[in-house]
Amino acid sequence: MMKKRQGQRKPNIKPKKGACPFCKNNLEPDYKNYKELSNFISDRAKIIASIYTSVCAKHQRRLGVQLKRARHLGLLPYLPQA
Numbered sequence: 001m002m003k004k005r006q007g008q009r010k011p012n013i014k015p016k017k018g019a020c021p022f023c024k025n026n027l028e029p030d031y032k033n034y035k036e037l038s039n040f041i042s043d044r045a046k047i048i049a050s051i052y053t054s055v056c057a058k059h060q061r062r063l064g065v066q067l068k069r070a071r072h073l074g075l076l077p078y079l080p081q082a
């Protein structure tokens, strides 16, 4: 049987309702706009799940590619900054 992990809670972020910010502004995620993309990574440098940012599935996929591209170029961190 699987042991139930105690004390683990979901991140304390309320799911946002509303349109995808990329669809709304007719934008595409782009590694050159890495300052904008930094809104979609957590303080642990992880990509935030789309339910918390209300990004649609199409743009979440593209966002992942562009974020990784920006990381590779050193524009965004792989690890949280000390």
Ligand SMILES: [Zn+2]
Binding pocket: 020, 021, 022, 023, 024, 055, 056, 057, 058, 059
């Ligand atoms: Zn979208």
